[in-house]
Amino acid sequence: MAPKTWSTGRKAAVLAAACALAAGGGVFAAAGPLAHPSFASEAGSPERSTQGLAFPVVAPLKLAAAPADAAVQVNPAATVTLKVGNGRIERAALTSDSGDAVDGKLSADGSSWAATGPLQFNTRYTYSYSVVDGAGRSTDATRSFTTVSTANEADAAIYPLDGMKVGVAQPLQLTFSEPVLNRAAVEKAIKVSSTSGQAGDFHWYSNTMVRYRPQNFWAANSTVTMDIKLFGVDLGKGQIGNFNKKVTVHIGDKKVAIADAKAHTFTASVNGRQVGSWPATLGDTRFPSARGYLVLMEQYRVEHMDASTIGLKPGDPAYYGQLDVNYATRLTTSGEFIHQATESAMPYIGKVNLSHGCIGLGPAGAKWVFDNMTTGDVVQVVNTGGDYAANDDGYGDWNIPWVKYAN
Known part of the structure; x- marks a missing residue:
């Protein structure tokens, strides 16, 4: 049997039908290659229109570390911290150049780490860490910083x-x-x-010396405690306090x-x-004893x-050369004492003031x-003709009215 053949007319009819279907939205394009309408373009792909379905998109790590890498003159009271967003910290360590490790603590969710141990002055530290992003990729890094130098370390007696x-x-x-320029920070x-x-309250006598007293004398047989936390306190011009101490x-x-x-x-x-009560001799008219409270x-x-320490020279009627006195108790830095009167002054105690400012008493x-x-x-x-001693010549604090003491 002979194979079927298409007639020219039938071919024309079929082609016409195909063109009609194409014009009505059929399966094939009118005059082009085969195409699947669902994949007409890459942008229209339903698999790729949803992030992470075919090609996962991972949010970038957000990393914040302090101090900054290569920072210098870092306050040793500053906390070393590492914080991570869109990931977690696997490991962190802080070590000095001498090999001393500083303790630290990692948060439960792994998002942050902080040093818990103290830092030293004039020391270079390196902190290394490993962080992991949302896709499980690990990144290692190392940073370093140096703390306040010895020249900026402030101490106190x-x-x-x-x-x-x-x-x-x-x-x-x-x-x-x-x-001390930041007095308020020190007082705090x-x-x-x-x-x-x-x-x-506090009274500053200079930029390097401060005292504290109550309005009235301390209560007898009481206890006073100073809780001093000056470590890391900025005294001004980059000078940093270097100690904490409790004093009773x-x-x-x-x-x-x-x-x-x-x-x-x-x-x-x-x-x-x-x-x-004992007889005494105080300073004469040329050298009157200081008035007020002497501690x-x-x-x-x-x-x-030594008479020369108060400006006296041989030939001066008041010159006494050098001598030793018994039972001496200092009242001022400049040289006023309570002491046993000299043998030459002994007949005059209780009667005449003839000392060079000291309080002379008998042996008893x-x-x-x-x-x-x-x-x-x-x-x-x-009842002395002398003025007050300078308030910092010894402890003249009680000669300052309370309303003027705090400055």
């Missing part, structure tokens, strides 16, 4: 010393190794409390003496009860005195002061 027992008139004193870093509940000071009985330049007497009381500073069984009175009074106890000098 504290008095009284921790555990010391002092009298009721003893101010608290800090002497700084560097000038020093918390003073007392078992008596007494409040006090014990206050003894209230021991107060009155030296009367007119009556030529020295009268002492303990906790408000008079315990003794006992230190004591010497024998103290060497001088020894009682030496044996029974101590640092922080107080002598009030009255």
Whole structure:
């Protein structure tokens, strides 16, 4: 049987039908290659119109680290931190150039890490870490920084010393190794409390020395605590405090003496009860004793005195050369003492003022002061022609009216 053949007319009919279908939206394009209407273009692909279905899109890691890489003069009180967004921290470590590791803590969700151990001054630190993004890809990195140099490290000496027992008139004193410009920051870093509940205030004598006292003498037999947190405190001009310390000071009985330049007497009381009165000689008209409150500073069984230290020279009627005195208790830095009068002055005690500003007593009175009074106890000098000693010449804090003390 012969194979079927298309007639020219039938071919024409079929082609016409195909053209008609195409014109009506059929399966084939009218005059082009085969095409699937669902994939007419890449942009129209339903698989790729939804992010992450065929080709996952991972949000980039967000990383914040402090201090900044290669930072210098970093405050050792600053916290070293690492924070990650769109990922997690796998590992973090902080180490000094000398190999000392600094403790740190990773958050439960792995989004942050922070150093918990202290940093040192003048030290280079390196912190390395590994972070993982949402696709599980890990990235390792290392950063470094250097803390405040030794030249910008500020220290302070504290008095009284921790555990010391002092009298009721003893101010608290800090002497700084560097000038303090940010006084308010320093005062905020020093918390003073007392078992008596007494409040006090600071008085700055210079940019390197500050004292603290209450409005009235410390309560007898109380305890005063200084909680000093100066580590990392900016004193100004980049000078950074380098220590924290708690100091406890014990206050003894209230021991107060009155030296009367007119009556030529020295009268002492303990906790408000008079315990003794002795004849005295105070400064003469050329060298009158300083008036007001003088706080006992230190004591010497024998103290060497030199007339040249107060400007006296041989030939001056007041010149006494050099001599040693017994039972000496210092009242001022410049050289006023309570001490046993010299043999030449002994006939005049209780009668005439003839010292060079010191309070001269007989052997019994001088020894009682030496044996029974101590640092922080107080002598009030009255009826003298002398002016007040400079407030920082010893502890002249109690000669400053309370309303003017805080500055």
